[in-house]
Amino acid sequence: MRIAVAGGTGVVGRHVVELARARGHEVDVLSRSKGVDLTAAGTVDLTGVEAIVDVTSVSTTIASKAKAFFTATARNLLAAGQAAGVGHYVLLSIAGIDGAPFGYYAGKLEQERLVSEGSMPWTILRATQFHEFAGQIHQRMKVGPLSLVPAMRSQPIAAREVASRLVDLAEAGPAGRVPDLAGPQEERMADLSRRWAKATGKKGIVVEAAIPGEFGQAMRDGTLLARPGAEHGSQTFDQWLQSAH
Template sequence: MKLAVAGGTGTVGMHVVEVARERGHEVVVLSRSAGVDLVTGSGLSDALSGVDAVVDVASTQTISAKESTAFFAAVTRNLLTEESAAGVGHHLALSIVGVDAAPHGYYAGKVKQESLVRAGAVPWTILRATQFHEFAAQIRSQTSFGPLTIIPRMVSQPIAAREVAERLVDLAEGPPAGRVADLGGPREERMAEMVRGYARAIGARGLVLEVPIPGAYGRAMRDGTLVITNDSDHGSQTFDQWSAAQAR
């Protein structure tokens, strides 16, 4: 089948592209580097010609609810409009566990994305996943000031981006399924400990300071809102295993 991957050069997207091609699918990458602007819709019409399913893993780096909502609203509307025109039969969106219970900051955009997908004319599937193992490295790079790294107090259940990609391709190969079971990692972790473990694995030194984020957004980070429930699915690779692989 022919799959289009929105955000196909990102943390999860590159794995989705790799897994899909390993399974023999034709893959179209929807990204600026491939001549497609998801925010404006430029290049989408031609890129979606003959596509059977679209996997949307596009993302943006912001903690602003306004900016996140504007991004995901624009991208989702453009995708759904052009998919409908091209006769695409399946729109598959990756979302985040717990967003409806914590519709703040970046998560506000994901809530908007889900609502647009549900209301759209293209048959759909939504998979919610927890944060990826790679998030520890990303947040460390964004919040380090010399030898000091400041990490929000957060309980997570991280999963390998590769395992999320495999599940997404599984779903894309099947019919639209609506909201499917959430996907999370094998165990809960504290974000500060993840960052410390990653730093040790790559031989980095410095102090990691854990601080609580105020308000409802910070409370959701701390109280387990963003981890999976008993009826969710689990990945297999632990964060420690992933970190060891980065060191190698």
């Protein structure tokens, strides 16, 4: 099978590319670093592609910017896919975002809507935060010697396990919304960030901070955990830390 991986150089995308090739698939990597601007209309060529795996991402917490990015990429991939006769669009999304339609998640919800209402047969997998998120948020939220990590319940999942599931889904054919994929156990994000900092030798103090408003409430009350019936990965956060560092 020939698979186009949109965002194929990112945290999950690079694993999707590696695993798909290991299973004997031909893979096209669609990313800026490979000369493909997915936000530019008419620039994506999917000739010969049988399935798209969309793991695109953008670094923003502003809803308008997230919506603009995900709207552009989804529309361009759908248009290119329809023109090339692609038979399957596999989208990675985030567990619980319909209960927290704010910031980045607002963009992902719009992306889900466009894909599910588009003309191409589709599959959407929602996953919980990746193990890598603890380090990302630790670095993003630094204020002097402090890292202000949101009070948040999480079920971190290995990016490679998410990637493996995405390749499974691409191989299986369109399935609509499939069960969520979550990590093996619930954790607090501040605890994860502390363990990540210790393992990587990062200095400073992690302070758990409650984000105000509905979004902060959703982080704290379990809205962003996987729904009943979810599937679960096997690699814990601490196992990932040991293997990655």
